[in-house]
Amino acid sequence: MTHRVLLRGSLSFLLAVLCAPLGSQQIGIPESSARVPPSGERLHYAVEWKLITAGRATLGWSGQPSNGWQTTLHIESAGLVSKLFKVQDDYKSTLAANLCATGSQMTASEGTRRRDTRIVYNSDTRKAHYLERDLVKNAVALEKEIDIPGCVYDIIGALYHLRTLNLEPGQSVQLPLSDGKKSVNARIEAQAREEIKTPAGARKTIRHEAFLFNNVLYQRPGRVFIWLTDDRQRVPVQIRVRLQFHIGTITLLLEKEEHS
Template sequence: MQIRLTLLFFISLIMLMGADTKHLARNEAFSHGEELTFKVKYLFFNAAEAKMVTSPEIQQINNRPAYKIDVYGKTLSIFKIFKVKDNWGTLLDTAKLIPHRSYRHIEEGNYRKHEIVDFDHMGKKANVRLFDRENRNVVETQSYEIPPNVQDMVSGFYQLRTMDLTRVKPGETINIKGFFDKEIYNLKLIYEGKEKVDTRIGSYETFKFSPIMPNNKLFSGDNPIKVWITDDKNKIPVKIKANLVVGALDMEITEARGLRNN
């Protein structure tokens, strides 16, 4: 159960890292056709795999061009007894970098959830549709008020990649606002400075962040989560580490394809 919960948290953490608008710049970090692969290790075991995939094809929604971005997560090897096979996605405006639609298809053991959220940014509404277990029929429809230019779970991270992180000072806090699971969420990230990180795909100078976490029984110590993002034009996440009550969990990039910048 702990692996299942921490895998879900790790995938969510990547997506929750949206951008503080005062640091936004033009998108020169990513484009269509990008694919990032990560392995999640718990103790000495490869526990899970996550992928972040930007479709090669530009989509059209609300008469606007959009990136179709999917994040996939699944458990591996002996941890398949805690079966997780999830897909979060967004249709992200290529120019404004705000979501027009987000969706979730969740398989966790016997649990299923299928959801589509359509964002009406002009009307400041998020229109949520929940589907049945087989993802065939709508079983619930609700609308919620949202702040201007709110992000979803996936789009927020990709907006972060457009930030001018060179302007962030060590100790500075970045505030994030997004819509998820029928609520407006707030997350704070503390910038801890730069650090060199060795990965399977190379060595990188990185920006290091520490999310401020609420008290819970899953993690151990002060600021138990650390996130490293490359200090280059691509700004990809290469490593995440969490100190747990029992052991530690590490997520590291294993493959990066279709990057916008060499």
């Protein structure tokens, strides 16, 4: 397998994992523990792969509970990786006041590949409409409609929902999960308290695992871990996708955070 294939598989798969839509049902979490999401923030991450900085990722969040929310995610390759295989992907979504997704768009530029993917979530009909276009061929690559629950979160909305909860190690959240093409039930589990070193210093965190692989949402074997700060902000300081050996581990490590 060439470096180009590995790079495309790693960064593209990272974006797919981060942009899969989610829904939630809490297990053993009191309602009084819920917090309100921040009104706005930008989180900047280094993307590490095989001991090198493979790219940069910026996660954006804005809005108000009364009017709904907007999310953005930008991922681009960097350094040697960018010279071998350039990636520049952008994802955005709109969420209702309760964080349920209403729509999303992902524009992917990966080597010679150009794709535009849009998903519309209809809570009334409980349907999701998925449309993926090949921008090079100016053709529809895939179009389908699937059944969804009355409320689904995209992965960013689910991440912010998770941050509003006071999960302690041993507690979990059940997730009806969809990427617009498939709908499954999955689980996020708070596992242990750990200290994570970041460019801004050491942070006390709680490690969570999202069970998305091994024939859940994705067939391939793998694991996803999320480290949230052990405080009221619950900032995601590290996200790690661990895949099979030939692809390896992809890590997002927080470099800078901006809040408003």
